[in-house]
Amino acid sequence: MCTSLTLTASDQTTILARTMDFPNVDPWVPTKLPAGTEWQPILGQPATTQFNIVGAARNLNGHTLFGDGINAAGLSCAELYLPSRVTYYDDPQSDKVNLTPQDFILWVLSSHQTVADVLADLPQVALIAHVWYAENKVYPFHWVLADATGATAYIEPTSLTLTATDNPIQVMTNTPTLADHYSGLAAFLQVPDTKQPTLTQASIAWLASGQPLPEGPIPTNRFIRTAINRLGHPQPKTGNDAENAALTYLKQVVTPKLENGQQKPNHNFTHYISFMNTKALTYTHIPIDTMRSQSLSVVDFAK
Template identity: 60%
Template structure:
């Protein structure tokens, strides 16, 4: 139940930001991994990181499960929940790099500098529906990727052949797939993506209500209109503030009477990834101070 977006500031800074909405689990800790660190996908051989990496990770049985992150080349990636749409291999495939969904972010950030680099290597990957080291289920994910050039792309594993799709709206939530979200946004605004800035600006000026609630399609429309209907931030600092303000409108509160339920999704943190200045900020939704890490 996550929401994510990318922004570009007038000073050239490129920003990816997201909410991490998940049931009650081990904490997502700001984590730095140095170049040359060994890691191993559960279904494949040991590998090394080639870039410095920072992100929010859960530390499980000696392994890192990253929910989002940035590398020292300026490439970022975030996973979001994608139920009822994923199509994975049942078993490892010979001649492929076999990854479970939880392995994907580390593979992306360990080896690639740009989205183009990731696209060139995707045919080597088999996404396999097997349980990861310390988890008891197979997670349905899709991923938002962005790099320092300003490109934003989405990987949605709806077939065994993995491909990256450009995200013209620069927003992603959960199921349905991006194309379905964009169709719903176009219908809501009675326009198309090419006219989105003007349509979103006019909609906010009209002071009509935005869609509310945790439903992914409502969060997508609300976030897209807020993202495109405001002036471009002048600096990285102001873009960070703008992204946080947009995402605070879709934060899912932690409800005391539901916290023991295994399926109670709530927002753990907002992260802001500055791909230009190589800065990672995690803003917890509880009383924990925010943490800022520069690469």
């Protein structure tokens, strides 16, 4: 139950931003992983990080589970939920790089510099429906990537062959798939097609009219609201402007935690908002309970 968007400012700074919405589990904390760190996928041989990595992670039985992050080459990646739509292999494949969904982000950030590098290696990857160390379920993830060149990629594992899904709006939430989200956005805006110029013009007109945007945690509503905000507002001028705009849009789709004993184990709520600045090479973490921003350099780990 997360929301992500990518913004590229006029100064060519690209920001990947997201909310992390998840049931009540161990906290996601800013985590630094230096280049040269050995990590062990649940399947296959140990791997070694080629770049510094910073992101939000949980430490489970000595293993690091990243929800999002950026490496020192400026490549960023975030995982979101795609329930009832994913297709994984049941068993490891002899001619593939076998990864559980939880291992995918570290595979991306450990050994790739750009989105193009990831897409070139993607045909080698087999996602396996296998539990991961301390967790007892297989997660239905999909992923968004962005790099310092401004390139983005959206990977929806709806078939065994992994490919990138076209997403010029650069917004992603949860189920349904992006194609259905686009159709829902066009229907909401009452336009005849899902082409980006059509949706952009309609979003500008919608915001100018002062008409309300959809509310609530439903993924389709969060997608429509965030897409109209992203398309209907002017392009940010600087990376700082892009971060501020992303924070404004994402605060509108925060799912609050229930208090006074009403919180249920399966209730998704927003733990944090994060920004990955692919030009400044920083990771910014904003916990929802304090809204105190913490920015970490992925290049200089002393900062």
